[in-house]
Amino acid sequence: MPVNYTPPTPEALLPVSGAELGTAPAGIKKWTRDDIVLVALADGACAAGVFTRNRFCAAPVVVCREHLARGGSVRALLINAGNANAGTGASGLADARSTCAAVAQVLGCRPDEVLPFSTGVIMEPLPVDKIVAALPRACATLSPHGWHAAVRGIMTTDTVPKAASRRIDIDGVSVTVTGMAKGAGMIAPNMATMLGFVVTDAPLAGPLLHELVAELADASFNRITIDGDTSTNDSFVLVATGKAPLPPIASTGDARYPAVRAALEAVAQELAQAIVRDGEGATKFIAITVAGGRTADECNLVARSIANSPLVKTAFFASDPNLGRIVCAIGNAAIADLDPALVSFWLDDTLVVADGGRAASYREEDGQRALAKAEIAVRVALGRGSATTTVWTCDLSHEYVSINADYRS
C-alpha cells in the first residue's frame, strides 16, 4: 500500500496531442498482463533524456543515448517490463537494436528514431522474439487515451500505477503535460529514475528541451532514494510533440516558458514522490531538508546519508524516536570539516538537537508523536552557509526484505 498516494483515474490522465500509446502481453515473465508499451509520436516531436550513471548501464540505455545523440527526430518509445536487458554484454546490445528495428518496420520509421527502455530482472537474456511477436497487438491498440493501460504495462514491484497530468493555458491555447513513471526498489537515481516519461504538446525547441530535462531530473527524480541502489536502467525522457497550435518556445527568456516549466516540474515531482510513496515495503514518506550548507552538494551528502541509513530507516519504520541514529548519519556524510557543535535538527516542528547535542527542550513524547505519522519532515541546519536541498525517502520495513528475498519467483 503506498503512503498517501491514490493513483489517477483513467479520466485524470489527459491525452497529449501527438502521442498515442498501445500495450500488449508479450509473456516476458510468467504472467498474462500487458508487459510491453509502445508510444508512437507524431512527426516533428522532440525528445531529450537523462540516464543512469551506473557503469554497468543497460543495453537499452546505451542505445537510447546513441539515438538521442544523433539529434534527429524521435518517432517511438518501446518499453518492456520483466527483463532489464542489463549485464547482458554484446548480445544484449544486439537484442535492444533488434527491437528498435522491429518497431521501425511496424511503424514505418527508421530504427534510430526508436528509443528502447527495459525494466525487470538483470542478467537474463531479453526474449526478443516474444516482444516482436507482440508488437502488432500493441500497434493495434495505439490511442491518445492509452496512458492508463501504458502505466500499468511498465510496472514491476510497483503496487500502484504512477502517472500525472497538468493542463495550462498559454495565450488562450490549451497546453497539456502527462507523465508516467515506475520504480519501487533499486531506486537512488543518479541522473533520473528507473523509468520516467513526461510528454507535452508544448512547442519546446530541441536545445531548450535538453537543458530542461536535466533541470527537471534534478528537481524531481534525482531527489529521491528508496534503498540507495542506483539502477542499471534509470531513464527519464521528456518529449515535446509541439502539437499545441503555438509559435515555438526556444529560450528560457520566452514569457510563456515559466508556466510550461512549472507544469512540467509539477508532473515530474508528483511522479518522483509517487515512486517513494510506493517504495518497496514503504510505510512512511520522509522529506529530509538540509539547510545551512556551503554548497547544495554538501547538503545533498548529508540528506542522503540520513535517507540511506538502514538504522534511521528501521527507526522510522518502528516509529521509534531513536534519533541519535540521525546524528550518527549526519556525522557520516563526507564533509571533513563539519563542526558538530553548529548542527541542529528538527523533526517536524520539534527541535531535537541544538549546538550538537540533545536540545534541552526536547521531550521524547514529541519525537514519538512526529514519528507516528505517515508523513515526516526532517530538517537539518549545518550552520556553515546558505545552501539548501531536499531529498524524499521512505522507511525500511520487513516488507522490503520479503519483497526482495523473493522478487524473481
Place this chain on the structure above:
Amino acid sequence: MPVNYTPPTPEALLPVSGAELGTAPAGIKKWTRDDIVLVALADGACAAGVFTRNRFCAAPVVVCREHLARGGSVRALLINAGNANAGTGASGLADARSTCAAVAQVLGCRPDEVLPFSTGVIMEPLPVDKIVAALPRACATLSPHGWHAAVRGIMTTDTVPKAASRRIDIDGVSVTVTGMAKGAGMIAPNMATMLGFVVTDAPLAGPLLHELVAELADASFNRITIDGDTSTNDSFVLVATGKAPLPPIASTGDARYPAVRAALEAVAQELAQAIVRDGEGATKFIAITVAGGRTADECNLVARSIANSPLVKTAFFASDPNLGRIVCAIGNAAIADLDPALVSFWLDDTLVVADGGRAASYREEDGQRALAKAEIAVRVALGRGSATTTVWTCDLSHEYVSINADYRS
C-alpha cells in the same frame, strides 16, 4: 545465532601478564547484568588506538584521543555498555572526563592515564553517578582471568561474546595476545570497529605500537561492514604491557617482530570476522574479494558497493541467485572509467559473469548451490590492474529489521 562462530570458553582466553579485568552491574539500562568493565594495566604499559571518522564522534572518543596524544603511560581502560555518550555535546564531554577522574581516584593514577569507551544508545545523557557507584565493585573483581566476564560486559545487541587468544614462543619466552570486541549493528568501521581491544605482554615500543595499530585495523576491523553505518564510537586499542621478560622490540626490522605481528593480526582478524558472523540478523558470512584494480582503494569501493547493497544482501538472505544485483552494485562503485566489458565475477568457483555479460557456462543450479551455503565467497576481477582487497560482510534479513525496529525497548 552467529554464522559458524563458537565463542571461546573461559579457559581459552589466556591471561596477559600486566593486565587485570574487573566488571560490575551499574544499571545503565533496565538490566541486572554487568555493564561496566575496568581494565587495569601495570606500570609501563603502552597503548595506541584508532578511532571513528564519524564527525559526530562520541565524547569518550574525543577524550581517548586527547589522553593518547599526551604520549604518556596508560593505566586503565573504562568501558560501559548501554549508553554511547555520543551526540551529547559539551555535557557529554564533561561526563566522560568525570568517569576518568573517578577511575583515577580508585586506582591511584592520573585522570589522563585513563581511556574511556562507551557503546549503546546515542543522544542519552551518560549516567555518571551509576558508573561511579559501581567502580569499587569493578575494582574488587580485578583479575588476570577476568576476560570472559569482561567480554560479556561490553555486549549490546551481540548474541555471543567475541574474544580470542594466541600464545607464541619468542626466544624461549612465552608471549601472549588476548583481545575482545563487540558490535553487531552500526558497523562499517572507518578506522576501527565499535569497540575492539587487543592486549599483549610483548615488549613493543610505543612508536612501533602506533604504526602497528593502524596496520592491524586496516587488516581486520576496517575490512568489515554489516550495515554501512559508521558508528560514532568506533575504537580499536592495542595495549602492550611489556611484561614478557624480553628486551624491547622497537622496530619492524627486529627478527622477533614478524611472529608478534602475525599473532596480533590473527587475533584482530578473528575478532573482526566474529563481529560479522554475529552481525544483526546475519544468516550468511560473505567474503568479497575484488582483484584486478588499479589501486586497493578502488577495489575497496567495489567490494563495499556490493557488501552494502540492500538488494544484494536480501538476495543472499533468500539464497536467491539474483546475481544481476551484484552486476548493478559493481557498476555503482565510483570508478568513472570502469569498463564493464572487462569485468568478471565468480561465486565460489562458479564463473557467473565474463566479459561484462552472463558467462555461457553459468547454470542457475550452480548459483543456487553456492548461495545455499552459510559461507560464500564472491570474487570480482576488474581487469584494470593488479591491486586486490577483501571485505567481509553478512546478509540482510527480517531479523535485522526486527532488531533495529525495537533495539531501545
